[in-house]
Amino acid sequence: MSWISNFLTSSLGKKLIMSLTGLFLITFLIVHLAGNLQLLIDDGGEAFNTYAHFMTNNGLIKFLSYGLYAFILIHIIQGILIALKNRGARASRYAVTNRKSNSFASRNMALLGLLVFFFLAVHMGDFWYKMKFTNELPMVAYAGIGVEVKDLYTRVNMAFQEWWLVAIYMLGLLALALHLWHGFQSAFHTLGLNHKKYTPFIKAVGKIYSIVIPIGFAIIPLYFFFLKN
Amino acid sequence: MKLTLKIWRQKNSQTKGKFEVHKIEATPEMSFLEMLDVLNEEIIEKKGEPFAFEHDCREGICGTCSMVINGQPHGPMALTTTCQLHMRHYKDGDTIVIEPFRANAFPVLKDLVVDRSAFDRIIQAGGFVSVSTGQAPDGNSILIEQDVARDAFDAASCIGCGACVAACPNASAMLFTSAKVSHLSLLPQGQVEGAKRVKKMVAQMDKEGFGNCSNTYACEAECPKGISVENIAKMNREYFSAMVSTSDK
Ligand code: HEM
Ligand code: SF4
Ligand code: FES
Numbered sequence: 001m002s003w004i005s006n007f008l009t010s011s012l013g014k015k016l017i018m019s020l021t022g023l024f025l026i027t028f029l030i031v032h033l034a035g036n037l038q039l040l041i042d043d044g045g046e047a048f049n050t051y052a053h054f055m056t057n058n059g060l061i062k063f064l065s066y067g068l069y070a071f072i073l074i075h076i077i078q079g080i081l082i083a084l085k086n087r088g089a090r091a092s093r094y095a096v097t098n099r100k101s102n103s104f105a106s107r108n109m110a111l112l113g114l115l116v117f118f119f120l121a122v123h124m125g126d127f128w129y130k131m132k133f134t135n136e137l138p139m140v141a142y143a144g145i146g147v148e149v150k151d152l153y154t155r156v157n158m159a160f161q162e163w164w165l166v167a168i169y170m171l172g173l174l175a176l177a178l179h180l181w182h183g184f185q186s187a188f189h190t191l192g193l194n195h196k197k198y199t200p201f202i203k204a205v206g207k208i209y210s211i212v213i214p215i216g217f218a219i220i221p222l223y224f225f226f227l228k229n
Numbered sequence: 230m231k232l233t234l235k236i237w238r239q240k241n242s243q244t245k246g247k248f249e250v251h252k253i254e255a256t257p258e259m260s261f262l263e264m265l266d267v268l269n270e271e272i273i274e275k276k277g278e279p280f281a282f283e284h285d286c287r288e289g290i291c292g293t294c295s296m297v298i299n300g301q302p303h304g305p306m307a308l309t310t311t312c313q314l315h316m317r318h319y320k321d322g323d324t325i326v327i328e329p330f331r332a333n334a335f336p337v338l339k340d341l342v343v344d345r346s347a348f349d350r351i352i353q354a355g356g357f358v359s360v361s362t363g364q365a366p367d368g369n370s371i372l373i374e375q376d377v378a379r380d381a382f383d384a385a386s387c388i389g390c391g392a393c394v395a396a397c398p399n400a401s402a403m404l405f406t407s408a409k410v411s412h413l414s415l416l417p418q419g420q421v422e423g424a425k426r427v428k429k430m431v432a433q434m435d436k437e438g439f440g441n442c443s444n445t446y447a448c449e450a451e452c453p454k455g456i457s458v459e460n461i462a463k464m465n466r467e468y469f470s471a472m473v474s475t476s477d478k
Contacts, residue, residue: 003472003477006432007472010431010432010435010468011401011431011434011435011439011441011442012431012464012465012468012469013472014441015441015442015465016465016469082441082443085440085441086398086399086400086401086440086441086443087399087440088333088440089332089333089334089399089400089401089438089439089440090331090332090333090399090400090440091333092246092331092337093331094297094300094328094331095235095248095326095328096297096299096300096326096328097300098299098300098301098396098451100450101301101396101446101447101450101451102398102445102446102447102450103445106443106444106445106446107398107445109443182444182445185444186443186444189444189458189461189462189465190444190465191462191465191466191469192462192463192465192466192467192469193462194458194459194461194462194463195459195462196459
C-alpha cells in the first residue's frame with residue numbers, strides 16, 4: 001500500500017486532493033443555494049423550515065453531510081499546508097515582482113480561503129450550530145407536516161437585521177467569488193483537463209459560476225435586511 | 230543613454246547578499262549582456278570585482294543567461310532571453326533592478342549566478358530511452374503524425390533556463406518538468422518507459438525542494454520559449470494514470 005501514500009503525499013497527489021475536494025464543494029454550493037433560495041418565498045418560512053427539518057433529519061443527507069465536513073476540513077488543512085510549503089520554497093524574496101504575469105486571485109488562494117473560512121465559522125455558528133445542537137430556536141407547526149419543526153426562518157430573519165452581520169456575509173462572499181474565479185478552472189487543470197478544445201468553455205463556465213453563485217447567496221441577507229423586519 | 234543599475238552582489242551561497250548601485254552609459258544597440266560587459270570592464274579598470282553572471286550562446290538557445298530584471302526573469306520582452314534583450318527597450322534615466330533567480334532549489338553561487346543542477350537531476354531521474362533510435366534515417370522510418378510531432382517539438386524547445394521557477398510565486402518546477410515529460414511521452418520512442426519516467430521525474434522534482442504548482446500560469450507568461458501550461462495538465466494526467474496503472478509499489 002505504500003504506493004498510495006507516496007501518491008497522495010506527492011506534490012501532484014496533494015493537488016489532486018485539493019482539486020477533488022474543491023469540486024465537491026463547488027457542487028455542494030449549488031445544492032446549498034438552491035435550498036436556501038426558499039428563504040425568499042414570502043410564506044412566513046413554511047417552505048424553508050420544512051426543508052431545513054428534512055435536511056437535519058434525513059439519514060442519507062446526514063451521511064452526506066459527514067462527507068462534506070470531512071472534505072471541507074481536508075481542503076482547508078491541505079490548502080494551508082501547501083501554501084506554507086510554497087512560501088518556504090523561496091526563502092529569499094525578490095526586491096521587485098511583476099504582478100502582471102498572474103492574477104491577484106491565483107496568488108492569494110490561501111488568504112482568500114482563510115477569509116472564506118472565517119466567514120464559514122461565523123455562518124455555521126449562527127445557524128448550523130443553533131439548529132443542530134441547541135434548543136434555542138422556537139418551534140412552529142405547519143399543516144403540511146405532522147411534527148413541530150424548528151423555526152430557523154425567524155432566526156435567519158433576526159440575524160440579517162444586523163448590518164455588521166450582513167457586511168461580514170458580503171465580504172465572505174466576495175472572498176469566495178475570487179477564490180472560485182481562479183479555483184474553478186484551476187481544479188480542472190489539476191485533474192489534467194486543459195486543452196484548446198474545451199478549456200475556453202471551462203473557463204467561461206467558471207467565471208459565470210463564480211459570479212452567479214455568490215450573488216445568489218448575497219441576495220438572501222440583502223433581502224432580509226432591506227425588505228423584511 | 231544614462232542608466233542606474235541596482236545589481237545584486239553576493240559572495241557565495243553561505244553569505245547574505247545586497248544591492249549595489251552603479252551608473253552606466255549604454256547605447257540602444259547593445260544587448261543587455263553587453264551592457265553588463267561594459268559595466269564589468271569599467272569595474273575591472275578601477276580594480277574592483279566584476280559581477281558574476283552566466284552566459285554562453287548569447288543567441289537564445291542555451292538557457293544560461295539567468296537573471297531577474299525589474300521583477301521579470303529575462304526582462305520585459307515576451308519570448309526573449311536576457312542575451313536577446315536589447316537596450317533599445319530602455320530609455321535615458323531608467324533605473325534597472327537586476328537580481329538572481331530566487332528559489333531554495335536554485336541556491337545563489339555568486340552574484341547573479343545560481344546553481345540550476347536540480348534540473349539536471351530531474352532529467353537524469355527520467356532515465357534512458359531503451360528503444361534504439363539509430364541514425365537519422367532510422368528515426369524517420371517511424372511515421373509520426375504532424376500534430377503530434379508539432380506538440381512534441383514545442384515541448385522539446387524548452388531550453389532548461391529556469392525562468393519558470395524564477396517567475397512562479399511558489400518556485401515550482403512544473404513547467405520545466407512537464408515540458409521534458411511531454412516531449413518524450415508524445416513520441417513512440419519515448420512511450421516505452423513513459424509511466425516509469427513520469428513517476429521518477431516528479432519524485433525527483435519534489436525531492437529538490439521546489440514548491441507546488443498552484444496554476445497561476447506565471448511560468449507560461451515568462452517562459453522565453455513559450456512552453457504551454459497544457460504540458461502541466463498532460464503531465465498530471467500521465468502521473469495519475471501511471472500511479473494507478475503500474476504494478477511496482
Ligand atoms: C465553499 C468553500 C470552498 C470552495 C468551493 C473551494 C474551492 C476550491 C477550488 C475549486 C480550488 C482549486 C483546486 C485546484 O487548483 O486544483 C481551491 C483551491 C484552494 N483552496 Fe479552496 N475552496 C473553498 C474553501 C476554502 C477554504 C475555507 C480554504 C482555507 C484556507 C481554502 C483554501 C484553498 C487553497 C489554499 C487552494 C489552493 C491550492 C493550490 O493551488 O494548491 N479553500 N479551492
Ligand atoms: S519551461 Fe520555459 S522557462 Fe521553464 S526552463 Fe523551459 S524554457 Fe525555461
Ligand atoms: S546566453 Fe544562451 S540563451 Fe542567453
